Amino acid sequence: MFCSRYSYDFRPSQGPKEIDLLEWTSYAALDIIGLTSFKCQLGALDGGSSEMANVSKLVFTTLSKIPLGPFTILVPALWRFLPERILTVLEKVPNKESELLRKLKSVATATARQTIENVARDHSKDIVTILAGASDENLMDEDEILSQLATFTLGGENTAAAAIAWTLYELGRRPDYQARVREEIRRGPADYDSTPLLNAAINETLRLHPIVYTFLRYAVDNDTIPFSEPVQTRTGETWNEVPVEKGQMVMISPYTYNQLPGIWGDNVDDWVPERFVDLEGKTRISVGLHANLLNFGDGVRGCIG
Structure with missing residues (x-):
């Protein structure tokens, strides 16, 4: 939709033109979520006037202007050391960003409630129909379902938008590979199994530009974490595992793992989608939740994507 609407503005005859790609991929992601989660046209790309589209756009423009600095990382890291009563008070301190996020959650929840009430109870496999069926069978209560749909909106829009933007950016830097992807799509139905080159481009973008650089887990019991390779400490000791205590925080870095030469090769700093495709043009067999x-x-806490 974006290409069909704006291709005239970006004709080669007009020369190079700078655009904020993330803004437009954010709108596209919101429209996709509207169709898959709420079965409705939000019209973000078309400049529609739906309340969710308007609030989401306002959230995007506001959060994108927040300057990054040491406190951006330090403050969230210190939160877990604060007493719960202080966190409760801080959560209610008014600020523009929090108010906008609360507003977006409220609008998403209201839209989800209306959708659940009106959706046809058929055998469709879309998200909202499946959740509505779970409600009818008392497998999930209303609050759980509304929270799930709101989560798809709040958690899925920006992450999907950033992944799409980075993929388009890297394809723009590799016109040779871009041409192969275009030809692959033209040859047949653009479903997942018939587009290994496109899938490889997406996977390589996720490897090189993970949207979430780190996430946290807490040990539920005293245990040890084994190393894939021995690690030598500053004192000269060799460790094959590290002990963790119950309640201890463990920081996991997808970015670091995705940059390991032992797994991905010596060219880990380069965008090389071919690493996900074998010589026959088929996707490599991989391990893990998705594409290694x-x-x-x-x-159980893996992201559904």
């Missing part, structure tokens, strides 16, 4: 990447975590 750590971006989506693993186990």
